[in-house]
Amino acid sequence: MSEHLDFTHETRPVRVVFRAGAATGAIAEEAALLGLRRLLVVCGARGAASARAVADALGPACVGLHDGARQHVPVDAADRAVAAAREAGADGCVAVGGGSAIGLGKAVALRTGLPLIAVPSTYSGSETTAVWGLTENGVKRTGQDPVVQPRVILYDPALTYPLPVPLSVTSGINAVAHAAEALYAPDRSPLIALMAEEGVRAMAAALPELAADPGSPEARGRALYAAWLCGSCLGATTMGLHHKLCHVLGGTFGLPHAETHTVVLPYALAHNARAAPDALAALDRALGTDDTPRRLRELSGRLGAPTSLAELGLKESDLATAAERTAALSFPNPREVTEAGVLALLRAAHAGERPTGR
Incomplete structure (x- = not known):
């Protein structure tokens, strides 16, 4: 980073609790520390069991559980969650689950100003950012607002156990994308560069161990630690081509979020490689390779993740539309x-x- 010692770094106030059992063992205390007494728990259908455990741990401080989270946060789903929060007289929101659940919690915070507590169960990293996203009429809009930044994040590796290996892998590569783009973001800093490289290194080491032993608390814990680092990089920098392209593919064509990031990342990095040699050098170090795009694609394929957009159902006839919409941003x-x-x-x-580019 010696060439880039002119930077600004801003740290937002977020409390992070990382330990086994935090989801149920710390939630009531953390809510009380924020002065919250009427919390709405939001989640998706897949994460309802974990969310119910969190709601039970809150006891009388929980005023309802809303399981309407959906991918890419459709506006109608956000409307229903906001209405549920208002009807319950909630003074705070707890989002339990992956990026869709955290995204729904952020939508509630954006519209109501309620403080948000995040309890992530995947490696998406959404909980670490002030970025919100809403999809309407096939268009995904994103923005940044401090009000959607969770005030507390509870990291509990046990919550990731139900995540199947294929989803664990794609969620993990999605996290790597956050760190990768942070390395060439215009607002990066030396601290972010250190976190990004360590996050990629930790995730690349954890995923094969997790795939070999999905019940390993050590592998699950290291992957969640890596996701926190990578997500923190995303939260502190500006997104580039990779993320904007994936937003178009998800919002316009309904492609699954983590799988899309997993497929696109090697190609986006190859595309940017010659213009960002220092970023690619850092990624090469983290992955122990001299060709990060190829290494990431091989890692994904070896662990059973998709390696082409065709596998995700995108039609060849849709490519021109996706390119046009992305370039227009x-x-x-x-x-x-x-x-x-x-x-x-x-x-x-x-x-x-x-993927080729260097």
Whole structure:
């Protein structure tokens, strides 16, 4: 980072509790420390059991459980959650689950101003950011607002046990994407660079162990630790081509979030490689390779994750639309974003070709 010692770094006030049993053992105390007495717990259908355990641990401080979280946070789902919070007279919100649940909690916070507590069960990293997202009429809008930043994050590795290995892998690679783009973000700092490299290193080591032994508390814990580091990088920097392209693919075509990030990341990094040599060098160090895009694609495939957009159901006829919509957005990226460049990236990712760029 010697070439980049002109930077600004802002740290937002967030309390992080990382330990086994934190989801149920610490939630009541943390809510009380915030002065909250009427909490609405939100989750998705898949995470309802964990959310119910958290709600039970809150006891009388829980005024309801709303299980309406859906991928990419559709506006109608957000409307229903906001209405539930208001009807219950909630003074705070607890989001339990993956990115969809955390995203729904953020939507409630955005519309109501209620403080948010996040209890993540995947490696998405959404809990570490002030970024919100809403999807309406096939378009996913994102923004940043301090009000959606969770005041407390409870990391409990046990909550990730129900996450199947394939989803654990794609969620983990999704986390790697946060750190990877932070390394070439215009607002990166030396601290973020250190966190990003360590986060990628930790996740790449944890995922094969997790796949071999899904019940390993050590592997689950290291993956969650890596997700925290990687997500913190995302929360402190500005997203580039990879994230914006994945938002278009998810919001417009309904592609699954983590799987899309997993497929696209090697190709986005290959696309940006020549314009961001220091970032790729850091990723090479973290992964013990001289070709990060190829290494990430091989890691995903070896662990059973999808390696092409075709596998996710994207049609070849949709590629031009996706490229056009992505190129029309305004965002920083180390390499100039053109419709032709994005289309070439998408064609390679759709076919699952070997990613090339250096």
